Amino acid sequence: MTGLEHYNYWIVIALMMSGLYALIARGNLIRKLIGLNIFQASVFLLYISVGFVRDGAAPILAPGVDSYSNPLPHVLILTAIVVGVATTALGLALAVRIHGAYGTIDDDQLDRQRD
Template sequence: MLVAALYNYWIVIALMMIGLFVVILGGNLVKKIIGLNIFQTSVFIFYISVGKVDGGSAPILTEGVELYSNPLPHVLILTAIVVGIATTALALALAIRIKQAYGTIEERDIQTRDSQC
């Protein structure tokens, strides 16, 4: 296979590395949440790419179709997207609460203020 033919996997790798980089090096809690969402999106793209069947048809019984594509990975990703939105909303709500309690959302400032108490 040509490397260019697998471009979706290169996109997955790039998004995973960008998301991981933001989560590890970002000091701001909102940036970390965004990094986790980028990483999560890369997992979605990977899972859908693996579930794709070349030449596969929708699983509707018709004459002349012998190769079907399984819709289960796509349905599971739809469920994961909904769960991801809910977790992102919860994380942002926690970031707002942390901002109210500590006056900042920078990780180092929070750790400094927490260690002083």
């Protein structure tokens, strides 16, 4: 093989880390949630890459096909995507309430208001 065997993994790791960076470094709460979403989506890519079989078909049984990609990671990630969006929704609702209570959704400014 070429040097591509681990290419998927490494790009996925770079993606994860860019999401993680955004969620730590940026002060805006919605930005943090965007970073979190990128982080999670990259983990989904990790799972799907693990499940991929070259020259295999999508795991929908069809006559004459004998090589499929692994369906199990797909199942897990379907669940994880839904869990992710549920978390995002709750986080956004919190951000809206925080804006109502403090008049800002910037983390640094929240710290400046003592109570």
